[in-house]
Amino acid sequence: MEAQAVMDVRAFLRARILGLAARARRLARIDYDSVGIRPQDLPYVPSPEHFKAANARLASIDRDIGRRLRVVEREWTHLPPQRVLIDIALVEREVDRARRAFGMFFEVFSQRGSTYAPVLAAHDVIAKDCYEAVHQAAPRLLDRKGLAPVTYLEHGYSPATMRRGAVLSRLLGEANPFAVIRIPWDRDNPWQAVFMHEVAHNLQADMRIWQENKAAVAKRVLAASADPMLAKIYARWHKEIFADLAALLLGGPAAAWGMARFLTHPAPRALTYRAGFHPTGFLRVLILVEMLRRMGFAADAARLERVWRSLYDPGRFHRLPPRLLDSADKLIPHVVDEIGFQTRRNLAHRALADVILFRREDEEAIKAATRRLTEGLLPDPALAPRHLVSAASYALQSGRIQPRLLSKRVVARLAEDHPPAPVTLSAAQAALAA
Numbered sequence: 001m002e003a004q005a006v007m008d009v010r011a012f013l014r015a016r017i018l019g020l021a022a023r024a025r026r027l028a029r030i031d032y033d034s035v036g037i038r039p040q041d042l043p044y045v046p047s048p049e050h051f052k053a054a055n056a057r058l059a060s061i062d063r064d065i066g067r068r069l070r071v072v073e074r075e076w077t078h079l080p081p082q083r084v085l086i087d088i089a090l091v092e093r094e095v096d097r098a099r100r101a102f103g104m105f106f107e108v109f110s111q112r113g114s115t116y117a118p119v120l121a122a123h124d125v126i127a128k129d130c131y132e133a134v135h136q137a138a139p140r141l142l143d144r145k146g147l148a149p150v151t152y153l154e155h156g157y158s159p160a161t162m163r164r165g166a167v168l169s170r171l172l173g174e175a176n177p178f179a180v181i182r183i184p185w186d187r188d189n190p191w192q193a194v195f196m197h198e199v200a201h202n203l204q205a206d207m208r209i210w211q212e213n214k215a216a217v218a219k220r221v222l223a224a225s226a227d228p229m230l231a232k233i234y235a236r237w238h239k240e241i242f243a244d245l246a247a248l249l250l251g252g253p254a255a256a257w258g259m260a261r262f263l264t265h266p267a268p269r270a271l272t273y274r275a276g277f278h279p280t281g282f283l284r285v286l287i288l289v290e291m292l293r294r295m296g297f298a299a300d301a302a303r304l305e306r307v308w309r310s311l312y313d314p315g316r317f318h319r320l321p322p323r324l325l326d327s328a329d330k331l332i333p334h335v336v337d338e339i340g341f342q343t344r345r346n347l348a349h350r351a352l353a354d355v356i357l358f359r360r361e362d363e364e365a366i367k368a369a370t371r372r373l374t375e376g377l378l379p380d381p382a383l384a385p386r387h388l389v390s391a392a393s394y395a396l397q398s399g400r401i402q403p404r405l406l407s408k409r410v411v412a413r414l415a416e417d418h419p420p421a422p423v424t425l426s427a428a429q430a431a432l433a434a
Contacts (some may be wrong), residue, residue: 010077013084017072020088024069024095027102028062029055032428035110042421044117046109046124046150048431053147053177054105055432061101061174065094101174108152108180116153119188122414123151123195127181129385130199130250134207138355141348142206149179149202156184158262161198163205189403190410191392193251193258200246204239207355209346213339214238220338225327233324234335237279241287242352245340248291249356252363253300254390256288257397260304270312272319280320282312283328290336295358362387370394374401378413385414 030051037045068091076084111120127149134142146164162180179202183195204210218235222228234241247255263270263281270281279287285308292301314325343349369379369391379391392410395401422428 024065027098028058030105036113041113044121045112051432057177061098111152118411118415120151121418122411125414125417126385127199133356137357147178149181151181153185154182159183159198161201163202189407193255194262196250197243197247200243204242209344212344220334224334240278242339245291249358250386251390252358253297254393256292258393260285290332366390374398
């Protein structure tokens with residue numbers, strides 16, 4: 001290479017490195033000011049500990065950026081240009097990680113400075129109460145010091161969760177420091193049973209029973225059917241079935257009806273098998289029916305099954321493997337029993353139904369709260385937030401209260417229970433620095 005060309009290449013690389021350095025370490029911290037939190041937003045924001053966890057992750061990435069950037073700045077003058085480009089690309093990779101992580105945290109936290117803040121705070125309270133249900137029934141099973149899930153709004157058909165510690169592809173392999181639950185923009189009303197389903201995914205992860213459940217379901221179905229294909233299918237479905245059953249234990253029969261409404265689609269969708277982690281809609285609701293029976297709500301179970309089988313008749317149409325359909329009535333009770341009522345080592349030799357309790361008196365309290373809501377009154381303050389979700393669902397079904405008014409009242413009631421925030425922005429910022 002000619003001397004002038006060498007000089008031009010080095011000058012080009014120098015400019016490239018200067019530009020990279022100028023933006024490389026700008027996303028190392030997030031706080032109340034940077035996401036636009038105002039004094040009036042403080043009652044609805046996640047805790048300082050959530051911000052600290054986010055900053056710890058950003059600082060870790062920033063240290064990697066700094067380390068790699070120092071290598072480039074120290075060695076670019078005497079390494080071959082292609083090697084310099086590789087080293088630059090390694091810095092860019094870390095900058096991309098920082099950009100993605102910062103972007104996710106900014107998106108989650110900044111929504112608490114919007115008109116949606118009370119709704120999000122209300123859903124935080126519901127999620128925290130689902131954890132409290134386990135703390136009450138099974139003290140010391142879960143770590144009380146773990147950060148509660150945080151909710152945010154995004155596009156998408158259904159709620160979804162990114163559990164604590166999950167390695168996220170959107171973050172290029174970064175682990176999530178706390179559970180994040182996505183709520184679609186149009187599903188922000190506080191009567192969505194599917195929201196408790198998403199919280200249950202986080203509970204299952206924190207209980208550390210995914211592998212134990214999967215192996216148990218596969219073994220049970222294989223023993224009952226002698227069919228490896230069916231064992232594989234139900235084992236693949238185990239996480240979603242667990243979350244469905246846990247949602248019923250958190251919310252009672254209202255959660256079953258809510259999940260069924262969420263799963264109601266034209267017959268070609270409900271009766272078509274797709275290889276994946278979600279049970280076929282037709283069978284999924286029959287699993288909910290069986291769980292209601294096991295929980296002692298036989299009348300609700302019979303009514304839901306009657307509605308569901310009236311909507312979907314495989315005798316007229318279906319695209320299900322014959323073995324899967326023909327064995328369902330026999331296998332579904334086995335699957336529900338295995339996931340909901342058999343003991344697990346990681347639950348200290350208790351079953352799911354032992355660590356999340358739902359009793360008939362809980363349903364009576366929900367019905368009483370429903371009556372108060374439809375009469376324009378607030379429910380008993382002692383009613384658990386997760387049960388208020390069910391009461392709001394029943395109140396909506398009644399048609400006796402305008403949906404927007406119902407949502408406003410329930411959100412306001414729930415948001416009151418949001419963990420107290422620092423009283424001023426300066427105190428909030430100081431809490432981050434502590």
